[in-house]
Amino acid sequence: MGVMGFVSKLIYRPFILTNNINDIGINEFAPSFFYTAGICLIGAGYSTKTQKKTMIFLALGSLAYEIEQIFSARVFDFKDIAAIVIAFFISIVILKIYESKEKQLTKKNCAFIPD
Numbered sequence: 001m002g003v004m005g006f007v008s009k010l011i012y013r014p015f016i017l018t019n020n021i022n023d024i025g026i027n028e029f030a031p032s033f034f035y036t037a038g039i040c041l042i043g044a045g046y047s048t049k050t051q052k053k054t055m056i057f058l059a060l061g062s063l064a065y066e067i068e069q070i071f072s073a074r075v076f077d078f079k080d081i082a083a084i085v086i087a088f089f090i091s092i093v094i095l096k097i098y099e100s101k102e103k104q105l106t107k108k109n110c111a112f113i114p115d
Helices: 002-018 026-046 051-068 078-111
Strands: none
Touching: 002 026, 026 051, 026 078, 051 078
């Protein structure tokens, strides 16, 4: 998902803007959404601490970066804030689904281990 953040910023956004295509503003918040979802899931995968806490701190880092743009010469947009929050919650759901599937596979594999 993190790669999709770069693709949406470096390829998709310029294509939409150059060709004057109305994508209902997706090009504005897609990089923030995909970057945050990707970094949360990657961080959870490599975390040595609680995965959810790691995801929270990474999402807060993304929020801090967006809020910092108010004080710099960069562009601040509330759509990016909403995209980060939504990406965080979707990442939590993906993590829970993954954990559930992992538990099912573990139980299934343990049933076939002979004594």
